[in-house]
Amino acid sequence: MSHLISRTFVSTALSLGLLALAPDAHAGNGKIAIKAGRVITMVGPDIVNGVITIEDGRITGVSADAKAAWDAEVLDHPELVAFPGWVEAHSNRGMDRPNENVPVAPFLDVRDSIDPISFYFEDSLRAGVLTINVQQGNACVIGGQGMVVKPFGLTIEQMLVKQGSGLKLVAGARPGRSRATQAQELRKAFLDLRQYLDKLVQDKQDGKDYARREALFQGKDLEKEENKKGRAFEGTANWKVPGLEAIPRGEIDDQKEPLLRLVEGKLPAFMYCDSGSSVQLALDVARANGFLANTVLVLEGDSWKAADAILEAGVPVVLSPNLMYVERDPLTGKETETFVPKVFSEKKIRFALQSLNPSAQSLWFQAAQCVANGLDRTAALEAATRTPADILRLGKRVGSLEQGKDGNVVLLSGDPLSVRSTVQYVVIGGNLVYDRSKDVRMKHLMNGVEPNNTAPGGVMLDASGHPCNDAPTVDEKSKTDKGEKPPEEKPHDDHKDEPKKD
Template identity: 70%
Template structure:
């Protein structure tokens, strides 16, 4: 059977950039006029206007001016909403590190693949701030990075480097809970011993130099005693007199870990169970990560909600919002709605997309509402809360004066199934226009893109497409290659109409598959 995978592997082949519905990046100035603005900071605004200059929002409110001397995107039928914020994802990378157990020195900058299908997809789904983390199956995974899904180099995409170190409290393959805990503690102990040795060697070296000078009858050269900085942060262990060691002497393989202990790099700790949460909190307390760490929960980790709430730790939830277990006595299935269970305890949480694009952040938030979570909390969990977690609370997550000009123009309410992202404005530049999104058209109409291998199945499903399409005559219309139905090799598949999952545009597409073609 022909799967979506196969469909897309053909579609993406070679024409990835051409298929983007990107408008040309502008100068970061735009006026957006819409029927309704959901600011996520106070009441919604009817017939509102958002003014963006130099990439930043300078005004949100009712349109008093009327006439503008800059580009105006006027869409009275649409709803403006801040771009969704993905607090944690492991997609968009090409061969991320999952092998080296303790790798604080690795940076996801080297793994992010700007032309990954994932980023195009995220733009289409309106997820405009993405925290990419590698090392899900490590002890200390590596440093993450916050990017926007636009740009062909990492520098263009960059929002915030060194967004955090990934830590594994969940056992990595080949380790058990006992040995993972041992390895995790050891990673921090190694750092501590390394720093202690640096200080000791420095002191010993100075003592020796002093004796040597005395012996040789030299006056001691005056030397600066404090060439480095004292150890900072809230770890329970502190190395005294660290200021005598220049920071440059710290092993660069360990240095990011030290910065994390000093509270300068946040931590994202993967917890696959409540027992892992316990370990994570122990490690956090011991190493001063209490205020900088976020837990990434999976499995039955929510069962440690009391521990999490008592320590006021923010969490990122697994895409599976419902935990299912079996009652050992009755054998009945027990379903627990995880965000609800955590919300009851007052835990602050962000939601995470599913591994495929069908269940993006809007879908997760909508699911939460369906399970009875407060709508505002659900919306916050995909905008403001993750923005705060990424220390970007002043830049993204809501439409307010001074924030980044990241605006989605939606066809309706953000949590409605039939809503689609019509336009995406990133830092004041219109970067996505659904009407020009070839891939969406490809799905909806079965229109073949240029320079792709013929897909006869598409023709069969939508014979009209083989002749031409409804967009004929539009200025950017690309005339499709006519196909010979006789070339068809595979049976056709039922393709759902596009208006089902508007946000994703399509489903079940993994980033890796985009490249396999």
């Protein structure tokens, strides 16, 4: 009746053996209508028997009576719950290595490190996490620039949601360094920038053209509009660079340029803090260098104790995945527990949650824990949808089901916060990119059903050893959609050979 999912998509999914990892594998016309028994929009009351229509990758309507275009595919599941998909505000996963061994490296970009076929992204898709800000790890001073991706696609370009999501800075002591060294190195990075810029101006005034020659040597096109012009130092730092307008921006070293963008308020900062004292350092550095308004704190450990300072600074936070902070009195041995999201919720500080891991303790679990520990349900859901979307400046694109937003929808078997709910379908940008009934690896993880066999090239073989390239017919598909169990493996009785006697 309504399972008009493109045959092309289904066969692509099958021939890849696992998930249809190639975007645009869906060769439909970009129009899809999703009917669900309940639609959680995150911007108002849930809609019973709602319809979400998507065209050209954007949501065109969400209501109980939205009309789908006559030529739109229809995903009709009155038994399922539609949800906007979780948003991960900060993650070090999915990269080959989270940090370079250069402590100050603002020029690095995670796009060179993200591994699109990492299991992390596959698991995120299964868990309904559809927007992920991948940032460098915490073993650095300035780690580089992050990037927002969707967990789908075989190349970075296909996964891309937003480039340059923010610069990673670390205020907590990295392994092997003291807190004081870390503070000194972090402050020095900005002093170095200032001295470098001053020297550029001085050299220009002295008639030296080292910077220009270096830029040309590196192959930069200095005739390009944005490279040609100089611009006065912007930003609200407590220091200035007089005369910077004399320097064509193209002459500024690429290794320094991202830090200048940060200081000029053109690049957000994700500052990692491992304790209350490092929060103070982070806020000091952000204030002194004029990027406090663009700062997000990523908290760990007892950083929550600095909640008042955070409130005063007015910055949002990304909380540690360990939601319960346990402190043991060293003398009495008495343990006290603090549920961290509660602290921020009571102080009305905007906070986003982080996954503990990409599978069973993903964002849904973290949000559920917030409900268990006294937050209201809406606040808990928002901390893993709308708030991280806002923090990533993607509030107009993801985090809720509204007209004009990206066509990203998760269809769940039940309430998003229930331990029994599972993700059944995922639509990203109007394309059906995940179908649990086709998820071979999930069957293995869940039911212990091993994939029959996988031939080289990832082609699934059927029981008789032939590649299953043919898409199932619509009838076959609707059977599996009704939640029928996969055929159980027959118990093979090969234990008749008993052990020998002594």
